[in-house]
Amino acid sequence: MGSDAVPARHGTACGEMGLGTQRGLIGRSWAMVFAAGGFKVKLYDIAQQQLTSALENIRKQMKEMEKSGTLKGTLSAEQQLALISVCTDLKAAVEGATFIQVSSELCWEMLAAQMRGLADSMSNRDCTCQKDECEVQVVEEQNRGHVVLDLILTNNEELVGDVKECTPENLDLKKKIFSQLDLIVGDNVILSSSTSCLLPSKLFTGLKHVKQCIVSHPVNPPYFVPLVEIVPHPETDPSTTERTYALMKKIGQSPVKLSREIEGFVLNRLQYAVISEAWRLVGEGIISPTDLDLVMSDGLGMRYAFIGPLETMHLNAEGISNYCERYSEGMRLVLNTFGPVPEFSGEIVQKVNQAMSEKIPVVPKVLDARRKWRDECLTGLAKLKTQMKSD
Numbered sequence: 001m002g003s004d005a006v007p008a009r010h011g012t013a014c015g016e017m018g019l020g021t022q023r024g025l026i027g028r029s030w031a032m033v034f035a036a037g038g039f040k041v042k043l044y045d046i047a048q049q050q051l052t053s054a055l056e057n058i059r060k061q062m063k064e065m066e067k068s069g070t071l072k073g074t075l076s077a078e079q080q081l082a083l084i085s086v087c088t089d090l091k092a093a094v095e096g097a098t099f100i101q102v103s104s105e106l107c108w109e110m111l112a113a114q115m116r117g118l119a120d121s122m123s124n125r126d127c128t129c130q131k132d133e134c135e136v137q138v139v140e141e142q143n144r145g146h147v148v149l150d151l152i153l154t155n156n157e158e159l160v161g162d163v164k165e166c167t168p169e170n171l172d173l174k175k176k177i178f179s180q181l182d183l184i185v186g187d188n189v190i191l192s193s194s195t196s197c198l199l200p201s202k203l204f205t206g207l208k209h210v211k212q213c214i215v216s217h218p219v220n221p222p223y224f225v226p227l228v229e230i231v232p233h234p235e236t237d238p239s240t241t242e243r244t245y246a247l248m249k250k251i252g253q254s255p256v257k258l259s260r261e262i263e264g265f266v267l268n269r270l271q272y273a274v275i276s277e278a279w280r281l282v283g284e285g286i287i288s289p290t291d292l293d294l295v296m297s298d299g300l301g302m303r304y305a306f307i308g309p310l311e312t313m314h315l316n317a318e319g320i321s322n323y324c325e326r327y328s329e330g331m332r333l334v335l336n337t338f339g340p341v342p343e344f345s346g347e348i349v350q351k352v353n354q355a356m357s358e359k360i361p362v363v364p365k366v367l368d369a370r371r372k373w374r375d376e377c378l379t380g381l382a383k384l385k386t387q388m389k390s391d
Helices: 020-036 048-068 077-082 090-094 108-115 171-184 200-204 238-250 267-283 289-304 309-315 320-335 347-359 364-390
Strands: 041-044 084-087 099-102 134-143 146-155 190-193 213-218 227-232 254-257
Touching (some): 020 048, 041 048, 077 084, 099 238, 171 200, 200 213, 227 238, 238 254, 267 289, 267 347, 289 309, 289 347
Parallel strands (some): 041 084, 190 213
Antiparallel strands (some): 134 146, 213 227
């Protein structure tokens, strides 16, 4: 690597695959996060072509961000790229690992074949799971003989459709993956999932290494949205939570620890609370869909981009106690008018869909352009928040 060579830092690799069209992009985004922190990253796939494509995409993104001044970390794009390599042997990648993150689905038969060392005797056409182009990626960081890796499992069949914040996940398949990993990992390995929907108790119960199991749920896209929700299984050892928290901090993310599992974790519970009331207000004709979005983007959202709701309460009065004394009665009055959980169906769906489609037609090129604009805004916001923290 010449004069640009940099030592790999001690740390971790962790990731989440976004759903729908963003799935591959999110995995690569995580690889870029690790490299930005000086981590040695290894991408794994059963197909060399997939690895080559991933490296080309990462190189393009890093160069573009370096040019625009939004590249993370203190290393140059070339230095970060030098830390990323590829691998086609999953069993070798898992050996010696101390942190494994399963982020999405893959063809179980192909994974099992890899674990048994039978990959050479199988091909995608041999697979009976009826999923095309089964793909697996592994991100690895190695230092002083210590290996930490991120196992990112994807299925190209799901690389179409709209981006979804949380979609139904194949619990049986994920349990099989963790059961297989449970057989080959040591007693010091953390087994982590990026799931945004499945409770740890559903994923990990019955595993030999259940004390080492945890959910690390990142946010889409993790390169510019640093939050990671750390959710323990009821039997997760506290040291697993602390180690995972420390690892996320080392790669520059913003981890939060949940004391116990709960449906939706925290981020989605807050998000769904907002969506629920927004849906009711539009459905009752109180406000139009486009104006509802303005209330958030040009109102609450601007404030919440920098401080949370509890600090907002604290600053909007002489502290939390004073806020509650002054506004609790009014809050209860409003909250008691909230209606039941919406069905998210029928005429209101048509009404919201029409308004959104008029603003942003449901055409692939238009949707992609709007998503690109959104990501550019997130990039600028992330850069601004970083500058404000340093000031």
